[in-house]
Amino acid sequence: MSKRLVFFMPLVAIAAMMALFAFALLTGVNPQEMDSALEGREMPAFRLTDVNDSQRTLTEESLDGEPYLMNFWATWCPSCKFEHPYLNSLASEGVRIIGVNYKDDRELAVTWLRDYANPYDIDVFDPNGDLGFELGVTGAPETFFVDSSGIIRHRFQGPIDSALWENKLKAVYDAME
Amino acid sequence: MRWSNRLIAAGLLFISLFAVAEQETLIFDNDTLRERYLDLTQQLRCPKCENQNIAGSNSPIAEDMRNKTYELLHLGYSDDQVVSYMIDRYTEFVIYQPRLNWGTVWLWLGPVLALLLGGLMVAWLARRSGTEPPDELSDDDRSRLQTLLDKDS
Numbered sequence: 001m002s003k004r005l006v007f008f009m010p011l012v013a014i015a016a017m018m019a020l021f022a023f024a025l026l027t028g029v030n031p032q033e034m035d036s037a038l039e040g041r042e043m044p045a046f047r048l049t050d051v052n053d054s055q056r057t058l059t060e061e062s063l064d065g066e067p068y069l070m071n072f073w074a075t076w077c078p079s080c081k082f083e084h085p086y087l088n089s090l091a092s093e094g095v096r097i098i099g100v101n102y103k104d105d106r107e108l109a110v111t112w113l114r115d116y117a118n119p120y121d122i123d124v125f126d127p128n129g130d131l132g133f134e135l136g137v138t139g140a141p142e143t144f145f146v147d148s149s150g151i152i153r154h155r156f157q158g159p160i161d162s163a164l165w166e167n168k169l170k171a172v173y174d175a176m177e
Numbered sequence: 178m179r180w181s182n183r184l185i186a187a188g189l190l191f192i193s194l195f196a197v198a199e200q201e202t203l204i205f206d207n208d209t210l211r212e213r214y215l216d217l218t219q220q221l222r223c224p225k226c227e228n229q230n231i232a233g234s235n236s237p238i239a240e241d242m243r244n245k246t247y248e249l250l251h252l253g254y255s256d257d258q259v260v261s262y263m264i265d266r267y268t269e270f271v272i273y274q275p276r277l278n279w280g281t282v283w284l285w286l287g288p289v290l291a292l293l294l295g296g297l298m299v300a301w302l303a304r305r306s307g308t309e310p311p312d313e314l315s316d317d318d319r320s321r322l323q324t325l326l327d328k329d330s
Contacts, residue, residue: 006298129241134266
């Protein structure tokens with residue numbers, strides 16, 4: 001009797017594997033999704049200039065104080081344009097957003113901020129993507145949630161819209177101290 | 178060969194020269210560094226493009242990572258240090274060879290355990306079938322068998 005059960009074991013193993021694969025397929029596990037290495041860590045040190053003033057140096061200490069979102073954007077990035085109006089409305093609601101102009105041209109960035117309004121409390125200019133590399137940024141837009149002690153709490157890839165904010169990201173922002 | 182064909186062939190040859198030249202623009206202090214650079218860029222996986230290494234990808238982030246690899250090697254980083262530097266920023270997603278830890282140790286132990294379990298199971302089954310007592314024939318069966326044998330002869 002138990003001998004027959006042993007012969008069923010490969011079948012059981014295959015059924016278990018199929019269940020696992022079905023779970024991955026049906027729940028939409030995304031193999032391209034990559035966790036952030038930076039969550040739970042401190043904002044890395046950097047030394048860059050202000051988008052609007054090439055003489056003004058900005059460092060990680062320039063951002064300290066209250067919680068903020070650090071938004072990586074660029075004029076070459078279409079989803080950033082899509083996201084921009086929503087960032088403006090978030091800023092008007094009092095959300096503090098730090099902008100990092102990523103691998104872009106200073107003049108184009110200044111024009112963009114003049115034409116589409118500027119939601120950013122501080123404008124960091126990162127033409128070579130150095131700060132981006134430190135933070136493991138792979139493209140724009142990408143947004144980091146940083147608390148008042150400079151610890152990165154969450155990283156979001158892609159454009160933020162009202163549904164995403166209301167359903168998921170607002171809770172992350174509100175939880176930060 | 179017609180002239181037009183020759184012209185096309187010459188043109189293609191000319192273009193291929195540039196294709197090679199583009200790869201050769203990096204200048205290394207020595208050949209060991211070049212070898213290590215080529216090796217590392219083959220090993221590191223591009224975070225933006227599924228299953229392409231950074232050597233084979235044209236995405237901007239792969240280019241950044243190649244540049245960083247070049248820079249770190251010339252700063253005297255060891256291969257392991259370069260890989261750790263990338264993992265610190267881009268997670269273990271960027272390496273193909275998983276690192277040994279409590280979560281991944283099963284990748285090595287799993288096959289060994291499966292083989293062991295299979296071996297044990299085969300041994301057990303073999304032993305069981307070996308020791309199974311032969312079926313006892315009842316008296317009825319014996320007489321039937323005898324009749325059959327007698328009939329045959």
